[in-house]
Amino acid sequence: MSSTPQDFARRVLDAFDKAGHATDEEVGDAGGPSTTTLAKYRKVADGEMSMAEPRGDVLRRIDQAARWKIGSARALWRQGAIPEPAGNLVRALELGQDPPPLGKPRRFAGMDGYVQYMAERLTDVEERLDMLTAEIAKIAERGGGDGDADDTGSAAATKMPLRPVSDLEEDVAAYDPDGDK
Numbered sequence: 001m002s003s004t005p006q007d008f009a010r011r012v013l014d015a016f017d018k019a020g021h022a023t024d025e026e027v028g029d030a031g032g033p034s035t036t037t038l039a040k041y042r043k044v045a046d047g048e049m050s051m052a053e054p055r056g057d058v059l060r061r062i063d064q065a066a067r068w069k070i071g072s073a074r075a076l077w078r079q080g081a082i083p084e085p086a087g088n089l090v091r092a093l094e095l096g097q098d099p100p101p102l103g104k105p106r107r108f109a110g111m112d113g114y115v116q117y118m119a120e121r122l123t124d125v126e127e128r129l130d131m132l133t134a135e136i137a138k139i140a141e142r143g144g145g146d147g148d149a150d151d152t153g154s155a156a157a158t159k160m161p162l163r164p165v166s167d168l169e170e171d172v173a174a175y176d177p178d179g180d181k
Contacts, residue, residue, distance in 0.1 A: 003079070008076055012076075013045055068084060
């Protein structure tokens with residue numbers, strides 16, 4: 001390891017500031033490490049404690065929130081290498097422009113397929129609802145009612161009163177398809 005833990009923590013925290021992340025919440029929203037990890041890095045940067053090499057997932061989160069190329073945090077820890085900005089960040093900053101977007105945060109990765117699936121399901125449900133509505137309208141027309149649930153005075157309501165399911169079960173049990181009954 002060419003980089004000391006203190007130097008590593010200082011550079012990481014400085015990179016988060018340069019990337020425009022002023023709070024732990026902003027670092028987290030940018031895909032960075034947890035608030036616990038950030039508090040630990042502050043203590044390491046101040047010389048209050050030391051640390052072991054960060055896990056791979058933490059290094060990847062540092063790269064993302066610091067807007068470094070993938071592997072830059074690991075190279076900083078192991079060789080003391082100066083991290084490389086991702087994409088056209090340096091050029092954008094030189095021109096006084098906002099940095100290029102990093103894409104969707106990791107927690108939303110893979111959601112496109114799910115959203116598409118749910119949209120298709122919703123379309124199916126809407127089509128079935130339209131078919132049901134049309135069938136209900138046909139039934140209401142045949143019975144003389146207008147399809148309102150409170151239409152108790154219509155011919156449909158007087159011809160086919162609602163009955164308890166138990167009565168229907170008795171009717172089914174008593175049904176004789178040959179007409180002997």
